[in-house]
Amino acid sequence: QVQLQESGPGLVKPSQTLSLTCTVSGGSIRTDNYYWSWIRQPPGKGLEWIGYIYYSGNTYFNPSLKSRVAISLDTSKNHFSLKLTSVTAADTAVYYCARETTSYIAFDIWGQGTTVTVSS
């Protein structure tokens, strides 16, 4: 059973870079069946797709965040990472990593989520 687990700092200062990692267990990240995604949810609000990475290293981002986002893959550690630069209070959210499957064309497995607060 594939499981995803987010990790990273829970507090980031304004204008700094948010960095999170999602560790995949129970399966390999190096497969052509999946896109490895980041999705966030501000407090009391809805979900927002941030972007995803394919095993080849190709990345795709939400146009509204594209200028500040990077997603990378480390197949040796079976994890993928998110970097969001120049953060503001509006970036405070629960950040989820999730798997998008080409079998379902949907996000079928999600991590537990990690809360990131942007504050000085």
Add this chain to the structure above:
Amino acid sequence: QSALTQPPSASGSPGQSVTISCTGTSSDVGGYNYVSWYQQHPGKVPKLMIYEVNKRPSGVPDRFSGSKSGNTASLTVSGLQAEDEADYYCSSYVGSNNWVFGGGTKLTVL
């Protein structure tokens, strides 16, 4: 891309049916059969309930069904049960490897 439009709330009594709508445009909901629905209980992780408009993953009760007409997708929950009370989010593929979610609907079981 703009968020898909969902009603903020919906409700029904146990045993009844309730339908939640998700309205987009011809560039998202209307243009692709890649609409999915997620259930999220308070403080919990979203769970995939419907994919590709009307398909259910293994383990999801057949009380949950999906449909689409034009630029509007719908999730119907039949035979409402107390445990169905949750937030529901729709999502659509919008092309060029991009996705958009709806604002969410809080379903209350009266």
